[in-house]
Amino acid sequence: MHVSRSVAAASMAGVAAAAPRFAMYYDQWHTASPSKDVTAGITHVITAFADPLLFTTDPAGSYAPFVDPSGLRASFDEGTKMCLAIGGWGYTAGYSAGQKTEETRALFAKNVAATLDTHGYDCIDVDWEYPGGNGDDYKSNPNSGKVDEIDNFPLLLQAIKDAIGDKELSVAVPGLERDFIAFTADKVPAINDAVDVVNLLTYDLMNRRDNTTQHHSSVQGSLKTVEKYIELGLDPAKMNLGIAFYAKYFETIEECTEPIGCETAVLEDASGLDTGRSGAKTFLEGVPVLASGQADDTEGGQWYWDPSTSYFWTWDTPEFVAEKFEKIVKAKGLGGIMGWSLGEDSADYAYIKAMQTGLKTL
Numbered sequence: 408m409h410v411s412r413s414v415a416a417a418s419m420a421g422v423a424a425a426a427p428r429f430a431m432y433y434d435q436w437h438t439a440s441p442s443k444d445v446t447a448g449i450t451h452v453i454t455a456f457a458d459p460l461l462f463t464t465d466p467a468g469s470y471a472p473f474v475d476p477s478g479l480r481a482s483f484d485e486g487t488k489m490c491l492a493i494g495g496w497g498y499t500a501g502y503s504a505g506q507k508t509e510e511t512r513a514l515f516a517k518n519v520a521a522t523l524d525t526h527g528y529d530c531i532d533v534d535w536e537y538p539g540g541n542g543d544d545y546k547s548n549p550n551s552g553k554v555d556e557i558d559n560f561p562l563l564l565q566a567i568k569d570a571i572g573d574k575e576l577s578v579a580v581p582g583l584e585r586d587f588i589a590f591t592a593d594k595v596p597a598i599n600d601a602v603d604v605v606n607l608l609t610y611d612l613m614n615r616r617d618n619t620t621q622h623h624s625s626v627q628g629s630l631k632t633v634e635k636y637i638e639l640g641l642d643p644a645k646m647n648l649g650i651a652f653y654a655k656y657f658e659t660i661e662e663c664t665e666p667i668g669c670e671t672a673v674l675e676d677a678s679g680l681d682t683g684r685s686g687a688k689t690f691l692e693g694v695p696v697l698a699s700g701q702a703d704d705t706e707g708g709q710w711y712w713d714p715s716t717s718y719f720w721t722w723d724t725p726e727f728v729a730e731k732f733e734k735i736v737k738a739k740g741l742g743g744i745m746g747w748s749l750g751e752d753s754a755d756y757a758y759i760k761a762m763q764t765g766l767k768t769l
Contacts, residue, residue: 426450427736427769428743429762430577430606430647432492435473437691437750440482445756446749448763449483453532453577453606455492455748457522459501462493463511467518476527488575491523494534497543502535506559515563516570523574530575532606533564537581539588546679550588560589561597568601577604582612582632582649587639595639605641606745607632610651613721615674615685621667623655623721626707626730633739647745648736650762652752654694654722656713658684663712663719666703671719689751690758696720702727707734725761732765 430451454474461468476489494502505515519531536542538560540550568576578598581587590598599605609629613621622628629648637643663669672684688694700709700722707727711720736744744762752758 425644425742427766428604428647428745429766430604430743430745431759432746432748433474433479434748434750437689437748437753438474439691439750439753441749441753441756443482443484445759446483448766449487450743451488451490451530451575451577451604452479452483452749453490453492454479455532456495456498456534457491457493458498459493459505459515459535460498461501462515462518462522463501463504464518465514467521470522470526472526488529489527490530490532490575490577491526491528492532492534492579493519494536494579496536499535499537499542499544502538502563503553503556506538506556506563509562512559512563512566516566519567520570520572523571528574530577530603531567531571532577532579533567534579535560536579537586537588541586541588544679546677557589557591557594561594561601564598564601575603576601577606577647578602579606579608580636582608582610582629583614584632584635587635590636590639592639595636595641599641599645602645604742605636605646607636607646607649609633609649610747611655613655613657615657615681617657617674618671619667620657620659620663620669620671620719620721622703622706622708622710624651624708624723625703626727626734628706628708629731630735630739633735633741637739643740644742646741647743648731648741650728650731650744650746650758651723652691652746652748652758653687653689654697654720655687656685656718656720659712659717659719662714666701666706666708666710666719666721669712669719691751691753693754694720694722697722700724707731723758725757728758728761729765732768736765737769
């Protein structure tokens with residue numbers, strides 16, 4: 408369909424005038440219910456997760472929410488949307504089965520729509536990590552056996568959107584370009600057309616598959632992800648920039664005097680399993696080196712190398728969150744922000760408050 412330039416301009420003006428989104432994941436492992444002054448302004452609560460295998464059968468498997476969305480609404484502003492996230496790290500089998508054919512996609516989509524209606528959700532978040540491969544089972548279930556997912560991923564998204572109608576469809580997408588297997592220049596436009604919102608996983612930009620240190624959620628790393636998706640054809644107005652409420656650590660071979668490029672220990676074994684020499688700590692749990700952190704103002708990330716453990720630590724600060732608003736959200740015209748996850752910041756909610764402050768600048 409072709410539209411006139413004036414119509415297109417009017418449409419873009421309407422998008423630009425829309426209130427920014429403030430999405431927050433609410434995971435089943437951290438279920439703190441803060442006061443409304445903490446949750447003020449949150450527009451979308453995304454409860455995580457449901458197993459996608461539940462939606463591949465006829466009849467569908469029974470999904471039992473870990474929290475009643477109608478009860479959860481009381482902790483948030485009136486009008487906040489309650490969403491269901493399907494998937495998460497390690498839960499790819501259901502998506503792989505659901506995407507196979509037109510019939511399996513239709514069944515998956517029908518079951519998703521029915522579940523949203525049954526439990527009173529306003530939206531769904533497709534959290535497939537990742538279509539095309541590089542999931543937790545990439546050694547035992549290699550990418551070569553998942554090539555069909557590249558073509559079928561946008562078709563599955565469109566089937567879901569057709570089934571849920573006016574309810575919102577969001578998709579969580581990888582932050583590392585090496586995981587963009589299904590996000591190619593010829594597929595991204597169809598993905599963009601199918602969804603209402605894109606939640607950018609602009610964290611875990613260093614993980615156990617790396618062998619040298621880098622920031623896991625820096626300003627510059629996040630900006631690189633955003634710019635690449637824009638280049639591929641994602642509408643920035645549909646994007647939510649992701650903020651992580653945890654620090655990560657990685658064992659290094661030798662002393663690390665700079666945040667970029669230190670050699671790590673072997674973090675993942677030949678079968679793809681964690682060697683136990685890396686991990687994460689939420690801000691709720693407490694990050695033991697927080698007070699010792701050093702700012703990398705060039706890349707926009709906080710870091711510390713702990714000589715007592717040989718751990719390289721990487722995390723955001725509220726100040727770097729503010730910088731992300733200026734250099735990414737505002738500069739690139741993004742439609743909103745997203746946090747993982749509400750309960751992980753429940754020590755003092757410093758990061759959520761920083762996001763609230765940043766939103767006031769948009």
